[in-house]
Amino acid sequence: MRKISIICRFEGSPCRVFFAPWTALMALFIAIAPARGFAQGIELPPPAAPVPPPTIPRERDPSLLRKQKKEEQKKSEIKSEDIARENAQETRKEETAKAEAQKPRPLYGFIELSLLLPKAVVSHGRSNYVCDPTNHINIYTRTFWNSEAGAIQPWVGVRVAPFGGYGTQGKLTARFAHTWMGPAFGVGRIAKADNPTSDNPTRNGLLWSGGIAAVSRLVAEDESARPLPDDFNPTPWAYDSPGLWSEIRWIHITRGALGLGAMGGVQTAKGKIFYYAGGTISGFY
Numbered sequence: 001m002r003k004i005s006i007i008c009r010f011e012g013s014p015c016r017v018f019f020a021p022w023t024a025l026m027a028l029f030i031a032i033a034p035a036r037g038f039a040q041g042i043e044l045p046p047p048a049a050p051v052p053p054p055t056i057p058r059e060r061d062p063s064l065l066r067k068q069k070k071e072e073q074k075k076s077e078i079k080s081e082d083i084a085r086e087n088a089q090e091t092r093k094e095e096t097a098k099a100e101a102q103k104p105r106p107l108y109g110f111i112e113l114s115l116l117l118p119k120a121v122v123s124h125g126r127s128n129y130v131c132d133p134t135n136h137i138n139i140y141t142r143t144f145w146n147s148e149a150g151a152i153q154p155w156v157g158v159r160v161a162p163f164g165g166y167g168t169q170g171k172l173t174a175r176f177a178h179t180w181m182g183p184a185f186g187v188g189r190i191a192k193a194d195n196p197t198s199d200n201p202t203r204n205g206l207l208w209s210g211g212i213a214a215v216s217r218l219v220a221e222d223e224s225a226r227p228l229p230d231d232f233n234p235t236p237w238a239y240d241s242p243g244l245w246s247e248i249r250w251i252h253i254t255r256g257a258l259g260l261g262a263m264g265g266v267q268t269a270k271g272k273i274f275y276y277a278g279g280t281i282s283g284f285y
Contacts, residue, residue, distance in 0.1 A: 105256055107190055107203075107284050109141030109157075112249075114263055116278035118163055124271035126231070129167035131274065136161045138184065140207070148192075155186040155207060161245065161267060163274055169229035176231045180243065180267060182213035190253065203253040205261075210246040215269065230270060244268045249280060257284045 114136045120129035140157035147153055162179040186209030193201035217233060247265035254260065259282035267274040 105284065106145065107142075107253075108145050109139070109155075110251075110259060110282040110284045112136075112138040112140070112259070112280050112282035114138070114278055114280040116263070116276040118274045118276035120163075120165065120167070120272055120274050122167065122272045125229075126167060126169045126271050128173075129165060129272065131163060131165040134162055134164065134276070138209075140184065140186065140209070150189060150192045152187065152189040155184075155188055155209065157184040157186070157209070158182075159184040159209075159211065159213065159245070161213065163267070167231070169231050169271075172229055172232060174232045177217070178231075178269070179216045180213035180245065180269075181216070182211055182243075184209050184211045186210070190251070200254060201256070205251040205253060205259070206249075207251070208246075208248045210244070213243050213245060213267075215243065231272075242268050242270075251280070251282065253284060258282075259284055 116134050116136060118131040118134060120131050122129045137160045138157060140155045143154040143156055158181075160179065160181045162177065164175070164177040166173065166175040186207050188205060188207030188209075190205035191203055193203050195201060217231075245265060245267040247263055249261055249263040251259045251261035259280070261280045261282070262278070263280050264277040265275075267276070
């Protein structure tokens with residue numbers, strides 16, 4: 001058997017290594033056998049599957065909790081801002097109303113609208129007169145503006161007083177609509193405010209007034225009845241004697257210029273007298 005020699009050099013000096021052929025075969029078998037054994041008879045374990053991270057409940061997720069807390073805080077801030085804005089608006093309104101109520105006013109006069117329930121007492125061939133609810137308009141001013149509002153003094157103005165309904169005069173039953181209007185003269189006073197420094201100083205006033213009024217009749221003419229009775233004669237303007245009236249009113253003034261009160265009065269005319277009472281609302285200047 002032949003020998004194989006391999007010449008190797010280590011650090012510049014050659015050396016000869018001798019290998020027998022069988023020695024080389026054995027070395028090759030030792031190198032190849034384990035690899036073939038593992039490849040044919042030994043199965044390697046599969047690689048480990050990736051394990052997913054544990055599921056965190058939504059209510060315990062820190063990121064979701066932080067986001068939810070941030071949203072709740074933002075909503076709370078917006079709500080607080082809205083409440084503060086509303087409170088500021090309410091405060092401004094209250095301060096404005098207080099300043100308006102405490103504002104010194106001369107109370108030179110007022111414009112009044114009244115809601116009244118009248119009742120008619122008739123004579124001279126009239127009967128069964130029934131009146132509808134009505135509204136009167138009055139405008140008054142103090143005669144002496146340079147005097148104090150709390151003093152008793154004369155008042156002058158204008159009055160418009162409509163009355164309507166239906167009734168019988170003679171043999172004719174029909175509706176009527178009369179409007180008395182004319183100048184007004186009165187005497188009264190408006191007391192000073194009870195507590196001028198309060199948030200809403202209030203005053204009370206009392207006024208008696210009266211006058212003479214002409215009447216305008218607004219009724220439908222009935223062609224079948226001639227001559228027409230007085231109350232149903234569509235005379236545009238007339239003086240319905242005696243045409244006297246008188247009223248007394250009590251006024252409670254609040255918010256500096258708003259008057260709420262009550263009134264009662266009487267209106268006389270030819271063959272009839274109207275008594276009326278009701279509430280009033282007025283604006284002072």
